[in-house]
Amino acid sequence: MTTTTVRKRAATGALLGLALGDALGFPTEFDDVPSILAKCGPWREMELPRRAFVSDDTQMTLAVARALRTAMDRGLLVPDRLEPPLREEFVDWYRSPENNRAPGRTCLTACDLLEDDGRLWQDAGQIGSKGCGANMRVAPLGLAPGLSDEQRAGAAQLQSGLTHGHPTALAASDLTAHAVRLLAEGAEPTGLVGLLRSYALDNRTRYHHRWLGDLWTRSQDPTPEHFIARGWDDCLGVLERLQEALRSPSPETDPCLATGEGWIAEEALATGLLCFLLFPDEPVTALRRAACSAGDSDSIACLAGAFAGAYAGSDAWPTEWADRIEHRSELVTLGALWDH
Ligand SMILES: [Mg+2]
16 A cells, blocks of 8 residues: 555545445436436535435445455455355345345345355356446455455456456456556546556456356357457447547536446446546535436446545545445444555
């Protein structure tokens, strides 16, 4: 961990940011922009609900974070050490009475299958689903210190595969964790899209056998490289749309018009990034823009909050917001663990 990330407390900033974005966007998830404006007033003044409930996005991020902490407490992060606690945390989430925050269908289906210990995770993950459910929860992989690039990428893709086995869900999860990492380490927002594009090109035909096993054989692809390249190509396509959107920024219009509504993995990443990159030095405005969007507002704002918080650190968020976010104490504890 570099001095910069420790000083600004990037992990705490990102974890609080993703939960705040989630809570701000949760009430507007299924509304279009005119209805949100009618309900909440001008978007630049959107207030965090008094009782700041998070949705499945934060609940599942915490599940990934706890599993990662458990696995890393036991030794070097390897697939066999990560998969059991991940499966346990996902199933606990699935069974929890608190799992009533508009959970995604793919996660419910896969968790029901993961409950059977005898079933390989590769047979539980939905190979046809590239919903944003896997990358909305991946930020902890970009925040935990001491991981190699191979561990971060492999683990980001593995945690996706347990529920979302589509190559685009895997690639977008890897790319989301990488973006969080870059920002925590102090990458400049202006160069971010270029760095992400290079990363996608470098990894385009790299299938992580050690982490994914034979997952790819459940698809129709002729080779593992062909399988994973489909995912990276979707990501490269949306990064191009993002770059185009940033050439003529339009902060007052619905960000989903430029990079998509975010129900699918690569669009959630791009629209979350767009909201952050429109306001790199105004984290709260970035969250409000993301929450005031036509698409999957809580997931878009959750990702925008992770990026903004990783970049600016824990001071990004107003104390009166951070103090009342649901799960505050666990988020802060995890953040402190990874910021030191
Ligand atoms: Mg949600």
